[in-house]
Amino acid sequence: MFKIYNTLNRKIEDFVPLEDGKVKFYSCGPTVYNYVHIGNLRAYIFVDLLKRYLKYRGFNVTHVMNITDVDDKTIRDSQQAGQSLQEFTEFYHQAFLEDLRALNITPPDVEAKATDHIVEMVVLIRVLMEKGFAYESNGSIYFRISSFPGYGKLANLEAQDLKQNSDGRLDVKDEYDKEHIHDFVLWKSWDEGDGKVFWETEIGKGRPGWHIECSAMSMKYLGESLDLHAGGVDLLFPHHTNEIAQSEAATGKPFVKYWAHNAHLMVEGKKMSKSLNNFFTLRDLTAQGMNPLLIKLELMKAHYRQEANFSVAGVEEAKRTVEKFLNLLIDLDAVATEKAGGENVEQLIAATREKFVAAMDDDLNVALGLAVMIEFVNEANKLTKSLSREAAEQIKKFIWEIDAVLGFIQPLYAAYQEKVKAVASDAEVTKMLQDRVRLRSEKNFAAADALRDQLLIKGIVVNDTADGWSVRLRNVV
Template sequence: MALTIYNTLTRLKETFQPLEPGKVKMYCCGVTVYDYCHLGHARSYIVWDTVRRYLEFSGYEVCYLQNFTDIDDKILNRANAENTSMEEVSQKYIQAYFEDIRRLNVIDASEYPRVTENITPIHQLIAELERKDYAYAVNGDVYYKTENFSEYGKLSGKHLEDMQAGASGRVDLEDLSGKKKHKPSDFALWKAAKPGEPAWESPWGMGRPGWHVECSAMIRANLGETIDIHGGGGDLVFPHHENEIAQSEVVTGKPLANYWVHNGMVTVNGEKMSKSLGNFTTIRELLERPIDPMVIRLFVLQAHYRKPLDFTEDAIYSAQNAWETLKAGLLFRYHYGEQLGWKETDLNPKTELQNSQINSFQVAMDDDFNTPGGLAVLFELAKELRRNANIITHQGNTEIPSEQLKQMWQTLVTLAKVFGLEILSPAENKNPSEVISNEEILALIEQRRDARKNRNFASSDSIRNQLQAVGVNLIDQPNGETRWYRE
């Protein structure tokens, strides 16, 4: 089955055909770095990280760019409020972005172009638009002529006559006055400098870029005139992505992206997330509760990326329980591999996979990145491993051959990694195999047996408690033997 992707532009699922066989050029709109990332950011970047991981799993070489908007009114307002500079604010929150998003096991993009590093490409694009009569300058500002682009609105389905100025929330009141713009739907490509604000020289005077032109210029400068996939949140369809298309395609005469892909929004208890409602949650606030980062990834991936995602305490609790099931499966090797005779040299998750499970996983993911369907395969494997773990714990063996169990575990680890669901930190992965060896466990059990024979029950109980403290539980059998298992 070939990969199909829902294309916002055509409103259809389409078979994915990259521009260059075996390679994918992908761009996702990044954050404006004036504050800490919130749940909406977490969802978006987990989604695009998973898309990238699956494309690479499918054999593609992926070049993935995600920008940083490091000049914006919001950044300048934060700098003024904190009596600091635009550069200091940007750098602070770029660093915070990496701290937060890496905790969610999001792989770094191939590149992170910044607006302030791409001023020359922005100038070039605006100048070309002006030459083609798609832009006009007014007192140091430059605006895009939306009425000259006959296809304007093709991504969002909106019509020019229905559009109002200020839809992006990033325009000045002057722009809305009608004194500068020819049409209310026209948008700023270049903004004239204001006193005390950072500015760059340009053919139109000192100023800084408009928001929409930045991504168009960075894509063209770093990836070329047409890319395979352009991703972003659903709130960016209009006006941001609509304006990107208008700017880029009239200059190049080519599609900006062959597939426009958008993730759904995050709500909190059914309401839009906002600071005014008091339900605004940043990634770091959430993780400091604390919550295992993998629970957040799992929570995000349990919903299809295009659907709304409602953040509730019940949903997080459910994701927590689900992660415990997956984690038990991922740790199966550490708890039972030695007992089953697995050798370290045999444990390569890239080999000896269960093809039927791999195929089921690919069928789900090839259907527009259907992560809930993919997770169903993971849970099937994890539950079967857990069932066999219980049998081994209480009976000492299982009817399923050791090699088959090894295949299950290796398949689970491989597919979970596609979703970024891994045992990450030393604290999380401090499983008993790293705390106490099997030999040490058996020696303590022998000491406990001697203590029981000598009716030294205090010593016997102490050893049991010592083992429990490192996650090893004992089961005394009627025949006098003692079985043990790791939590």
């Protein structure tokens, strides 16, 4: 049975969704005012791994993610850029989607933009006001945390721990309008700084606060109680804490059964910080020639609740791991003849699957899951010389089965095949290969070997086979 650490109860629990076989899953998406950095990407990769594994375990997952396209930062930066809020945020929204594609992260079933759901937020805020959980002050509306017992339970906070404005999203001027310093804004009345960004609604002219969007949109698409809510640990307080308060105050029902949070990311052993200028984006790293899927493996390989470290050396190590998988797949493709061998393959696959599932069932222990798969590749390599075509196909099929969870092997393999195809259709290379065959048939082996060496310099390895030749590339990644 799949077990997961539930932040709400601070322990690893059996994962039993509210409705048998179905998982209502919400994760917090980006604020689209800039490119996301690799610390954010770690969270999206974790969410995707979790989703992929739940699907692998047979759950029917519905995943909803928000896009925050209105807040202080998007308004401020769109004004500085001289663009409309919509034009400005859509640019970074598209850039975010490009990053997800490059990392082979599966898109959510529903992607919800905050600005498309103002009506739902207004309805929710009105309910909170009617029930006495929210109040209006100078045109803005605030959540009254003293009215909600258990506020801060998720973050394990006592009232005295609650820090003012810990996420920096509130204007200092708001503080004077609130009954209590910890109350947070649900609806922000328009002021001149907002420029053209406002909505005229029954609760006034203004715009929503950040936290209310996730409550309104998650409940719209998934219902009042969700199974699973995930995100980076930096969202635990105040964002997720406030989501719980808003949602449960409005519905009187538990909002989320399981909360899952991934730990922080370090870069080259150091905390990410403005002064170190190490908030790398995917674009920064790919511009240095790094393959996004190797970056993905580097960001995924540590247990999600452990602080991870991103390093150039780690990306190099990821490359060596990927090479092992790809070299095996390429060798398996080269198994052409019918041989009797491979009786052990089924056993090896069954034993590996069992170990992989045991690792991942244990709170998504991907570090162990990866180790299990690398061990499998090593074992399978020993068998490739004596495999039947059928056994080779079984091994490949199993790798694809597991890669439905890991999500980095298939696109790299496809990219390799594309490169081989390009090489094979290159006129100069084709001529060299044909010349080499002719030279060999003329028993001019010295000249044939010289051609082989020239091809090797181009990164092309030629193997002679029973029915001609096969080529592979020296650099598989």
